[in-house]
Amino acid sequence: MTIDFWGMGLQAINVLILIWLLSRVFWRPVAAAIAKRQEEAASLIETAEATQTKMDDELEDVMQDRAGIGAERSEILDTARKEAAATTKNTLAEARDKADAMLASAKTTIEQGRETAQKENETQAAELAMKIAARLLGRLNSAATQSAFLSQLIEAIADIPPADLTALSDDPKGIEVVTASDMTVDHKEIEKALQTALGGKPKLKFIMDPDLIGGLELRSAHFALHNSWQADLKQIQKAVRDAA
Amino acid sequence: MMSPLDPNVLFQLGPLAITQAIVTTWVIMLLLVGSAFFLTRQLTLLPSKRQAAIELIVTTLDTQINETTGASPAPYRSFIGTLFLFILVANWSSLIPGVEPPTAGLETDAALAILVFVSVIWFGVKGSGPLGYLKSFAAPNPVMIPLNILQSLTRVFSMFVRLFGNVMSGVFVVGIVASLAGLLVPIPLMALDVLTGLVQAYIFAVLAMVFITSTVEDGQRLNPKRQEK
Structure with missing residues (x-):
């Protein structure tokens, strides 16, 4: 039994080459893949823990x-x-x-x-x-009452200023003498008394107005001298209305 | 019948006698490298069944290295793993009729033993420095230096002889039985060779691992300035 040292050396070289080749194509790549997966797993675990911590914090918030x-x-x-x-x-x-x-x-x-x-x-x-x-x-409309109204009318005419009295008596259209009724009126007496009071010869025209109730009034185009129960009542009514 | 102790020279290449063991070694190398290349072509983060299987091999080897020596498996993985795979495939190559396993020859086993011897020195110097490696011979005390030097030679020699004797004897017995009893009779013995081949590959790899790491650990213990990285 002899040993072939050349063959022994060649086999040693063969095994060394095999070690080198397998190291390159098998052991290192597989170990690297395992290590990479472990790193990825560790990274995932770390990320998961960080995420869990973050979620816990957010849950607390x-x-x-x-x-x-x-x-x-x-x-x-x-x-x-x-x-x-x-x-x-x-x-x-x-x-x-x-x-x-x-x-x-x-x-x-x-x-x-x-x-x-x-x-x-x-x-x-x-x-x-x-x-x-x-x-x-x-x-109460009687002759005496009418006479009283005539007297009051004469007094009222006497209070009229002379200029106005002259204008009234000279009015060409005449003066209307308004009475409430013809029954108790003596036109001539009234006409005479008025002519005396007015002076001059005024043109007098007698008119009957039952609304006067009683009394004697003078009316012209621009003048009216009230002297009747109607005027008195209107005055009283106005006074009552103003008092109310 | 040809004696298994005589190398079967196929052709001569200068001073090199290319034996069947050498050619078988080349075939095994091609087979292992080709298979490794094929298996590791597409390594992904989510492993396929094929990738899971080869990762199981690597993980098992790492676990064995770590449990046997307590050392990190990375520096020794390629050497120890390749030794194991080569010896295993070489031992099991005897199951193919007409193929003589390379480990049944003196030259291959001696080469493997020499590689272990050299790797012990290489890893010892690399791990604990030249002084640390030399100090490892003084463990546990300087009196043991001669015996440790002798042990460093004899232990690799015993590995060489153990591997050679077991594989060669298996091939030899199968050859004798096949020549005497016929083709089917040696099958139980060949099955036994499968177990023997696996056990011998495991023993050779584990012993190589133990020798290397014990030298590194002794050197680091006696030379604390140099720690294994």
Whole structure:
């Protein structure tokens, strides 16, 4: 049994070459793949842990926010409740004020209506009184009354300024002498007395107006001298209306 | 019948006698490198079944190295793993009729033993420095220096002889039985050779690992300035 040293050396070289080749194409690539996967797994685990930590932090923040939201909700509800109470109070106060105002306005309106009605009543009463008085005075229309009215008319003419009296007596259209009735009037006496009072020769024309009730009045185109029950009653009615 | 102790020279290349063992070694090299290249073409982050299988081989080897020596497997993976795979495939090549396993020859086993001897020195110097490596012979005390030097030679010689004796005897017995009893009778013995080949490859690789790491550890212990990286 001999050893071939050349063959031994060649086999040693062969095995060395095999070691080198397998190191290049097998052991290192596979070990590198394993190490890379381990690194990736470690990285994934690290990332997952970091993500979990981040999620835990965010969950804690969310829980804190949730607690804050609850407190804020309670605060908002309290504020809303207070605002609603204040609004209700204000609304009630406004409604009460409006109701008071409406009540006051209604009272005022009622008072005004009452006053208006009272005035109307007074007016109607005055008118009724005037009618009653006119009817009563119409019964008193006698010669004596007519004579009294004539005297008052003469007195009134005497109070007229001379210029106006001259213009009245010189009126070309004449002067209307208005009486309430022909029954109690003596035209000649009246004409004579008027001519005396007016002066000159005025043109007189007698007219009957039952509305006078009683009395004697002078009327021209630009002048009127009232002297009758009607004028007196109108004056009284005006005074009563003004007093009301 | 040709004696298994005589190399079967196929042709002569200058001073080199190209034996069947050498040619078989080249075939095994091509087979291993080609298979490795094919298997590691597409390594992905999500492994296929094929990738998972080869990663299982590497992981198992790393685990064996770590559990046997306690050292990091990275520096020794290529050497120990290749020794194991080569010896395993070489041992199992005897199952192919007409093929003489390279490990049944003196030259291949001696070459493997020499490589282990040289790797012990290489990794020892690399791990603990030249002084640390030399100091490793003084472990546990300087009195043991001669015995340690002798041990460093005899242990690789014993590896060489163990591998050669086991594989050669298997081939020899199968050859004798086949020549005497016929083709099917040696099958149980060949099955036994499968187990023997696996065990011998494992023993050779583990012993090489133990020798290397014990030298590195002794050197680092006696030369603390140089720590294994």
